Amino acid sequence: xxxxxxxxxxxxxxxxxxxxxxxxxxxxxxxxxxxxxxxxxxxxxxxxxxxxxxxxxxxxxxxxxxxxxxxxxxxxxxxxxxxxxxxxxxxxxxxxxxxxxxxxxxxxxxxxxxxxxxxxxxxxxxxxxxxxxxxxxxxxxxxxxxxxxxxxxxxxxxxxxxxxxxxxxxxxxxxxxxxxxxxxxxxxxxxxxxxxxxxxxxxxxxxxxxxxxxxxxxxxxxxxxxxxxxxxxxxxxxxxxxxxxxxxxxxxxxxxxxxxxxxxxxxxxxxxxxxxxxxxxxxxxxxxxxxxxxxxxxxxxxxxxxxxxxxxxxxxxxxxxxxxxxxxxxxxxxxxxxxxxxxxxxxxxxxxxxxxxxxxxxxxxxxxxxxxxxxxxxxxxxxxxxxxxxxxxxxxxxxxxxxxxxxxxxxxxxxxxxxxxxxxxxxxxxxxxxxxxxxxxxxxxxxxxxxxxxxxxx
Amino acid sequence: xxxxxxxxxxxxxxxxxxxxxxxxxxxxxxxxxxxxxxxxxxxxxxxxxxxxxxxxxxxxxxxxxxxxxxxxxxxxxxxxxxxxxxxxxxxxxxxxxxxxxxxxxxxxxxxxxxxxxxxxxxxxxxxxxxxxxxxxxxxxxxxxxxxxxxxxxxxxxxxxxxxxxxxxxxxxxxxxxxxxxxxxxxxxxxxxxxxxxxxxxxxxxxxxxxxxxxxxxxxxxxxxxxxxxxxxxxxxxxxxxxxxxxxxxxxxxxxxxxxxxxxxxxxxxxxxxxxxxxxxxxxxxxxxxxxxxxxxxxxxxxxxxxxxxxxxxxxxxxxxxxxxxxxxxxxxxxxxxxxxxxxxxxxxxxxxxxxxxxxxxxxxxxxxxxxxxxxxxxxxxxxxxxxxxxxxxxxxxxxxxxxxxxxxxxxxxxxxxxxxxxxxxxxxxxxxxxxxxxxxxxxxxxxxxxxxxxxxxx
Numbered sequence: 001x002x003x004x005x006x007x008x009x010x011x012x013x014x015x016x017x018x019x020x021x022x023x024x025x026x027x028x029x030x031x032x033x034x035x036x037x038x039x040x041x042x043x044x045x046x047x048x049x050x051x052x053x054x055x056x057x058x059x060x061x062x063x064x065x066x067x068x069x070x071x072x073x074x075x076x077x078x079x080x081x082x083x084x085x086x087x088x089x090x091x092x093x094x095x096x097x098x099x100x101x102x103x104x105x106x107x108x109x110x111x112x113x114x115x116x117x118x119x120x121x122x123x124x125x126x127x128x129x130x131x132x133x134x135x136x137x138x139x140x141x142x143x144x145x146x147x148x149x150x151x152x153x154x155x156x157x158x159x160x161x162x163x164x165x166x167x168x169x170x171x172x173x174x175x176x177x178x179x180x181x182x183x184x185x186x187x188x189x190x191x192x193x194x195x196x197x198x199x200x201x202x203x204x205x206x207x208x209x210x211x212x213x214x215x216x217x218x219x220x221x222x223x224x225x226x227x228x229x230x231x232x233x234x235x236x237x238x239x240x241x242x243x244x245x246x247x248x249x250x251x252x253x254x255x256x257x258x259x260x261x262x263x264x265x266x267x268x269x270x271x272x273x274x275x276x277x278x279x280x281x282x283x284x285x286x287x288x289x290x291x292x293x294x295x296x297x298x299x300x301x302x303x304x305x306x307x308x309x310x311x312x313x314x315x316x317x318x319x320x321x322x323x324x325x326x327x328x329x330x331x332x333x334x335x336x337x338x339x340x341x342x343x344x345x346x347x348x349x350x351x352x353x354x355x356x357x358x359x360x361x362x363x364x365x366x367x368x369x370x371x372x373x374x375x376x377x378x379x380x381x382x383x384x385x386x387x388x389x390x391x392x393x394x395x396x397x398x399x400x401x402x403x404x405x406x407x408x409x410x411x412x413x414x415x416x417x418x419x420x421x422x423x424x425x426x427x428x429x430x431x432x433x434x435x436x437x438x439x440x441x442x443x444x445x446x447x448x449x450x451x452x453x454x455x456x457x458x
Numbered sequence: 459x460x461x462x463x464x465x466x467x468x469x470x471x472x473x474x475x476x477x478x479x480x481x482x483x484x485x486x487x488x489x490x491x492x493x494x495x496x497x498x499x500x501x502x503x504x505x506x507x508x509x510x511x512x513x514x515x516x517x518x519x520x521x522x523x524x525x526x527x528x529x530x531x532x533x534x535x536x537x538x539x540x541x542x543x544x545x546x547x548x549x550x551x552x553x554x555x556x557x558x559x560x561x562x563x564x565x566x567x568x569x570x571x572x573x574x575x576x577x578x579x580x581x582x583x584x585x586x587x588x589x590x591x592x593x594x595x596x597x598x599x600x601x602x603x604x605x606x607x608x609x610x611x612x613x614x615x616x617x618x619x620x621x622x623x624x625x626x627x628x629x630x631x632x633x634x635x636x637x638x639x640x641x642x643x644x645x646x647x648x649x650x651x652x653x654x655x656x657x658x659x660x661x662x663x664x665x666x667x668x669x670x671x672x673x674x675x676x677x678x679x680x681x682x683x684x685x686x687x688x689x690x691x692x693x694x695x696x697x698x699x700x701x702x703x704x705x706x707x708x709x710x711x712x713x714x715x716x717x718x719x720x721x722x723x724x725x726x727x728x729x730x731x732x733x734x735x736x737x738x739x740x741x742x743x744x745x746x747x748x749x750x751x752x753x754x755x756x757x758x759x760x761x762x763x764x765x766x767x768x769x770x771x772x773x774x775x776x777x778x779x780x781x782x783x784x785x786x787x788x789x790x791x792x793x794x795x796x797x798x799x800x801x802x803x804x805x806x807x808x809x810x811x812x813x814x815x816x817x818x819x820x821x822x823x824x825x826x827x828x829x830x831x832x833x834x835x836x837x838x839x840x841x842x843x844x845x846x847x848x849x850x851x852x853x854x855x856x857x858x859x860x861x862x863x864x865x866x867x868x869x870x871x872x873x874x875x876x877x878x879x880x881x882x883x884x885x886x887x888x889x890x891x892x893x894x895x896x897x898x899x900x901x902x903x904x905x906x907x908x909x910x911x912x913x914x915x916x
């Protein structure tokens with residue numbers, strides 16, 4: 001391996017992407033003969049700031065992780081250094097997931113307290129996944145949501161403008177760059193500039209030119225001529241290096257002299273709505289692509305000010321979800337086997353109470369629009385209104401459904417997003433969507449709370 | 459490979475972590491016979507919000523990338539699909555960096571307009587690295603800075619409390635989780651919960667227990683007993699699952715009955731300063747470790763309210779740098795060879811003007827404290843006051859210095875941070891530190907601006 005610390009997570013080192021406490025608990029579960037079946041639920045207690053919904057994403061990667069986990073020599077060697085027991089390391093070396101996973105399909109709008117994933121397995125298996133599945137599903141959900149907000153503004157106020165992820169240089173590391181491209185595509189983007197994401201996920205890749213191309217020539221005109229000589233019609237010329245309107249004039253002259261219909265010009269600085277109109281006046285035949293500081297708020301302002309664009313290239317604001325950079329996913333033990341039966345469990349920690357038990361999430365519809373969700377107990381699912389959203393994807397450690405491909409997920413996400421009434425899709429102060437806790441789940445929660453509080457009094 | 463899309467960036471796919479435009483420009487530079495020597499400079503135009511300084515980090519990973527880059531079969535196959543020319547793909551397959559790299563050593567406080575990295579090489583080499591080096595250096599610098607702010611509050615108001623990164627589940631993907639652990643260590647943390655980061659970088663790893671451990675037993679007391687039975691004195695018991703003070707009493711009883719000095723107890727919810735004092739009253743012998751919502755602001759408030767802690771475990775706020783989640787690094791062409799000589803270059807884009815030419819960054823000191831920096835032209839370095847911060851690390855494609863190890867970088871960062879006068883280290887409204895542009899660089903900038911503006915008038 002020539003890059004020991006850059007592209008670090010190979011299949012060899014992947015199992016170590018976990019918190020030490022997971023492995024320490026696992027060892028103690030095993031050594032102490034305390035390995036009950038457990039159900040863990042992955043959800044968020046509240047939506048990120050300014051968000052009226054999230055778009056679920058990242059399930060495919062989470063399943064790859066669970067299903068493919070293998071502790072090889074390198075991982076075992078390091079865990080030996082950390083003084084884990086040889087018997088426990090033998091267990092890890094032969095680790096295999098034998099449990100059940102239920103999940104919300106990718107692309108589904110999701111709200112607070114609704115599980116994105118539920119894992120039921122011996123606790124010495126289910127516990128292990130916590131860090132990695134929160135990480136993958138939380139991040140992709142964050143970015144799919146951010147992307148959907150931009151697509152939603154365009155759906156309502158724009159003209160089908162192309163959205164391309166330009167964020168790889170500002171994503172938090174390389175995995176984020178690649179996964180952001182995938183998640184943005186789920187959320188309604190058309191592609192990415194990230195070549196690795198194209199290779200990994202077949203997301204369409206796009207690329208224009210940088211200021212360095214222009215500056216590397218003495219005259220902007222020479223830089224345009226040379227690029228068009230190389231790429232012909234497949235050229236998007238960056239016209240703001242010195243003066244955007246003059247750059248548009250030069251681009252037009254080069255296009256005419258070479259008898260080429262350019263694919264477009266890119267504007268990357270200044271008062272973008274005003275400049276786009278100025279460019280359109282001097283060079284009306286060309287498509288304008290807009291980058292620099294683009295997010296849902298900038299796109300809305302661009303339309304409000306009658307800017308002209310065929311597409312936008314959001315970067316930093318997309319891949320870091322700058323205005324709200326976290327989905328606070330948790331993976332909580334909600335049920336555990338005692339005396340041969342699954343018993344609901346919860347914690348009472350202040351401000352962090354969780355609803356006990358494996359869940360059902362049902363969504364009701366009126367006139368094709370979403371009309372409220374109910375979160376209940378798994379066993380009451382059939383008695384609750386609406387459609388069940390959680391789907392069993394792994395049983396006895398085996399995949400029991402084929403996951404949809406990325407195009408299908410993306411289309412589904414677009415369709416389902418539009419079913420959410422528009423007041424919940426506002427990019428500021430969205431109306432909260434109703435997520436009701438079922439009567440049975442409320443009763444279970446209150447009963448268990450009383451039991452636990454009484455126990456603490458003793 | 460069993461996880462094609464989770465741990466994606468292996469040495470095989472690493473070269474594809476780039477924006478498509480880099481490769482398209484590269485191909486055109488090559489095919490068009492336009493391959494001048496170029497200098498690119500990586501810097502930020504302004505500090506992130508609320509920041510009075512940044513701590514440079516990530517150089518080691520950036521150099522691994524540049525030096526280890528190899529386009530193998532898998533990368534070439536995908537680029538063939540994207541219709542790059544065979545001759546260009548041959549060039550990539552035999553790609554080797556032959557240029558020069560100057561850099562700011564990791565752990566150095568750094569400010570706006572100061573290069574963290576300068577690359578001089580044929581433009582068809584130097585251009586290629588843009589996406590990856592901004593990504594790696596930008597992210598680690600972001601997190602090292604966030605970490606340094608927390609350590610700085612403790613240095614000034616605390617008592618040497620331990621800081622451990624608990625953020626892996628909320629980092630933006632896996633690479634961010636691992637690199638955040640490294641960068642936080644550079645910034646003054648004592649370790650991480652991330653096992654992969656321990657393996658990769660020898661960062662000390664720490665782990666306690668989760669609520670699920672406690673909930674998996676019918677009685678909290680049994681859960682504590684069992685854990686202590688397994689780990690003895692090496693136990694940190696999580697005491698807030700049901701009631702923090704009652705949990706502290708139970709922990710104390712278990713410790714006494716087993717005649718064990720616990721390593722500590724962890725508090726993860728509620729009014730943490732108040733609860734820490736309450737816990738200290740019922741169990742004064744034990745160390746309190748504090749997690750949940752920890753950042754520099756929470757630590758300051760914790761001390762202001764006389765909370766009692768031996769350590770803190772910041773998570774989300776650390777690894778996403780939530781209050782300011784981006785370092786807007788850029789990698790700009792600042793000089794290019796024309797007629798056999800290196801000529802300074804710049805763009806005039808509104809709000810994004812760059813200073814031309816390869817740079818010198820010099821730092822002056824008064825009474826051991828930093829007293830202002832000067833950014834000038836590389837060739838005037840010897841005539842400027844203070845100490846030169848940029849160091850040549852790669853010459854003719856070969857490493858010419860040994861990079862310091864992580865412990866050395868961390869110590870250096872702590873030492874240098876304390877040399878920055880305290881008014882620049884305030885966590886809110888810090889006093890801006892002086893970064894003067896040298897007279898020669900100002901003159902060069904103005905002269906070049908006039909030349910470029912005149913050229914646009916033609």
